[in-house]
Amino acid sequence: MQDTIIELGGVTKTYQQGKLDVRAVDALDLKIRAGDFAVLCGPSGSGKTTVLNMMGLLDAPTRGTVTFEGRDVSGLSAAQRATVRRDRIGFIFQAYNLIPVLTAMENAEFIMDLQGVPRPERRVRVGQILTDVGLAGLEDRRPDELSGGQQQRVAIARAIAAGPAVVLADEPTANVDSETAATILDLMETLNRERGVTFVFSSHDSLVIERAGRVVRLRDGHLESDEARS
Amino acid sequence: MLAKMAWRNLWRQKRRTLITCGSVAFGVFLAFTLTGIAENSYFRLVDTGAMMGSGHVVFQPEGWDLHPSLDRTLADATALQREADADPRVRTTLVHIQGQAMFASGSKTAGGAFIALDPAREGPDVNLFLRCLKEGELFAEAGGDGAVVGERLAQRLGLRLGKKLVYTSTDKRGEIVSDVVRIRGIFRTGVAEVDASTVLLPIDRVRKTLGYAATEATTVSVLLRDQQDAPDVARLYREAQRGAGVAVLTWDEAAPDLAGLIAVDRGMNRLFQIFVGLLIAAGILNTILMSVLERQREFGVMMAVGMPPTRLVAMVLVESVFVAVVGLIAGIVATVPWYLYLATVGIDLTPMLGDGYNVGGVLMDPTLRLFLRPRHVLAVLAGVFGLTILAGLYPAIRAGLVQPVESIRLV
Numbered sequence: 001m002q003d004t005i006i007e008l009g010g011v012t013k014t015y016q017q018g019k020l021d022v023r024a025v026d027a028l029d030l031k032i033r034a035g036d037f038a039v040l041c042g043p044s045g046s047g048k049t050t051v052l053n054m055m056g057l058l059d060a061p062t063r064g065t066v067t068f069e070g071r072d073v074s075g076l077s078a079a080q081r082a083t084v085r086r087d088r089i090g091f092i093f094q095a096y097n098l099i100p101v102l103t104a105m106e107n108a109e110f111i112m113d114l115q116g117v118p119r120p121e122r123r124v125r126v127g128q129i130l131t132d133v134g135l136a137g138l139e140d141r142r143p144d145e146l147s148g149g150q151q152q153r154v155a156i157a158r159a160i161a162a163g164p165a166v167v168l169a170d171e172p173t174a175n176v177d178s179e180t181a182a183t184i185l186d187l188m189e190t191l192n193r194e195r196g197v198t199f200v201f202s203s204h205d206s207l208v209i210e211r212a213g214r215v216v217r218l219r220d221g222h223l224e225s226d227e228a229r230s
Numbered sequence: 231m232l233a234k235m236a237w238r239n240l241w242r243q244k245r246r247t248l249i250t251c252g253s254v255a256f257g258v259f260l261a262f263t264l265t266g267i268a269e270n271s272y273f274r275l276v277d278t279g280a281m282m283g284s285g286h287v288v289f290q291p292e293g294w295d296l297h298p299s300l301d302r303t304l305a306d307a308t309a310l311q312r313e314a315d316a317d318p319r320v321r322t323t324l325v326h327i328q329g330q331a332m333f334a335s336g337s338k339t340a341g342g343a344f345i346a347l348d349p350a351r352e353g354p355d356v357n358l359f360l361r362c363l364k365e366g367e368l369f370a371e372a373g374g375d376g377a378v379v380g381e382r383l384a385q386r387l388g389l390r391l392g393k394k395l396v397y398t399s400t401d402k403r404g405e406i407v408s409d410v411v412r413i414r415g416i417f418r419t420g421v422a423e424v425d426a427s428t429v430l431l432p433i434d435r436v437r438k439t440l441g442y443a444a445t446e447a448t449t450v451s452v453l454l455r456d457q458q459d460a461p462d463v464a465r466l467y468r469e470a471q472r473g474a475g476v477a478v479l480t481w482d483e484a485a486p487d488l489a490g491l492i493a494v495d496r497g498m499n500r501l502f503q504i505f506v507g508l509l510i511a512a513g514i515l516n517t518i519l520m521s522v523l524e525r526q527r528e529f530g531v532m533m534a535v536g537m538p539p540t541r542l543v544a545m546v547l548v549e550s551v552f553v554a555v556v557g558l559i560a561g562i563v564a565t566v567p568w569y570l571y572l573a574t575v576g577i578d579l580t581p582m583l584g585d586g587y588n589v590g591g592v593l594m595d596p597t598l599r600l601f602l603r604p605r606h607v608l609a610v611l612a613g614v615f616g617l618t619i620l621a622g623l624y625p626a627i628r629a630g631l632v633q634p635v636e637s638i639r640l641v
């Protein structure tokens with residue numbers, strides 16, 4: 001049996017919009033297991049981002065529980081949640097992931113720097129990871145000197161550099177062309193297969209969705225289907 | 231990494247940062263200039279006042295400041311002078327007899343004040359009246375019959391060099407006494423009241439007239455090398471003179487009007503500077519806040535991946551520290567040549583202020599100069615630095631309050 005990393009139990013998230021309650025996520029049960037290569041899909045507004053935010057301890061559910069590595073996170077302070085995010089979760093956002101004033105190398109090192117990993121050790125590990133994601137030779141470029149696809153690779157490098165339990169990616173390929181999207185998917189797949197990095201990502205894109213090992217479909221905040229593929 | 235990021239963040243908007251640093255530098259320049267002008271005028275005011283007879287520290291008979299009359303004296307002024315002269319902080323010590331008198335020449339009379347002094351110890355470097363000598367010279371002998379008078383008094387009494395002047399006063403026992411002297415010099419300070427009432431007389435001759443002993447006088451004025459030593463020096467003498475019937479006053483105790491004037495002016499000047507400082511700080515706050523609001527999304531990402539809000543606050547604060555440091559350095563670089571020029575050469579304002587420019591009856595040098603002590607420099611630097619950090623505080627806190635979920639949505 002695989003270890004469960006994240007468990008959503010009866011999670012509901014409602015937003016107040018004027019007098020109206022918008023139910024972005026409704027009584028959702030979902031488990032993310034180690035080694036998953038799972039995609040969250042569904043139409044716009046179906047709740048993908050909201051689910052990822054709750055999984056990533058960025059947002060708290062209105063009702064229900066989020067359990068991260070066996071621990072109910074509702075009791076954690078903001079600072080404790082920040083520490084869990086730093087040490088256990090990698091994040092990749094749709095765009096503008098990187099800190100503009102830092103080089104590719106420095107961006108990829110960022111989390112290890114927050115963790116207090118000494119610089120020589122950081123440099124060795126991140127140097128290797130940047131090579132693995134195909135950015136050898138571009139270490140000293142700033143984000144604005146990199147293409148969109150290269151920027152996403154740096155974001156991936158940052159997300160995996162500190163060895164997180166899970167990487168959460170909200171539409172990581174939405175801002176790049178389909179060719180680049182495919183190479184980013186290749187990279188994520190390789191990391192999942194060869195290093196056992198757990199990925200949960202969201203997408204609209206059927207080309208992306210069909211590459212996933214597990215497809216979780218959402219509709220109006222409900223779980224529509226959850227299929228494993230091999 | 232924090233400092234590196236902060237430093238690079240500054241130069242993302244070069245122009246804006248340069249303008250911000252420029253306003254810090256301008257604040258430094260302005261504060262140094264305003265403080266320098268004010269402190270210079272206080273400094274001159276005190277030194278000039280001291281050279282008009284009262285010294286930086288003065289020995290007087292007890293109660294003399296309330297009832298200055300010629301029957302109260304210091305029995306051994308010479309001993310006090312010797313004691314003070316031994317102190318390395320003392321530039322010179324002057325023994326005076328100061329009192330009121332009627333002056334007459336021919337049929338004309340006028341009331342006024344005299345200062346009896348020893349010509350051997352006084353000159354233009356310690357006595358303002360002698361610096362303003364217009365005609366003639368200082369009488370040569372302490373026991374001679376010379377006198378130096380103010381220009382207006384001379385005009386009123388129709389005096390010229392070589393003419394006789396009769397002064398009438400009360401002696402030590404309260405008897406009316408008088409004596410005749412000859413005009414040897416005429417001074418013009420430019421301050422009308424002073425020029426119309428002051429006469430310098432030879433001290434030994436006045437002693438004889440008033441029935442004083444050879445060491446007796448009314449005041450011993452101590453001129454210091456640096457006026458700021460006055461409280462320390464006075465404290466020392468006060469202890470030495472305890473119970474001897476001798477009062478020891480610092481210049482501000484001897485001239486409370488002048489001291490009050492300076493205190494009020496200094497207060498106003500400080501208030502004005504704080505006000506201008508706050509205006510400049512508001513501009514700095516505005517630009518730092520703008521730079522924070524522009525970076526909300528970036529801050530959201532940083533916090534999402536695990537940067538604690540406190541570190542973000544620290545980073546923005548470090549940015550303002552850099553602005554402050556760069557601005558201070560630029561301000562100092564801009565101020566040094568200006569200061570050196572104004573401290574040594576100065577700008578002559580006589581055409582604007584006219585002759586006899588005075589503050590509260592004390593003659594002022596009409597040259598714009600700057601004078602700063604190390605503590606003023608430190609106060610200005612600390613004040614500007616503090617205000618800049620203060621301006622960065624609110625934006626920094628705002629940065630720490632960024633909500634990752636909401637700010638990441640802002641693409």
Ligand SMILES: Nc1ncnc2c1ncn2[C@@H]1O[C@H](COP(=O)(O)OP(=O)(O)OP(=O)(O)O)[C@@H](O)[C@H]1O
Pocket residue numbers: 015016017022023024042043044045046047048049050051
């Ligand atoms: N802060 C908010 N305030 C109000 N309503 C919100 C907020 N965030 C999300 N919603 C609403 O919740 C629902 C789910 O939004 P969510 O962003 O999770 O959808 P999504 O599946 O990520 O959509 P998309 O594919 O467009 O990114 C939507 O109806 C949205 O309008």
Ligand SMILES: [Mg+2]
Pocket residue numbers: 048049050170
């Ligand atoms: Mg979304």
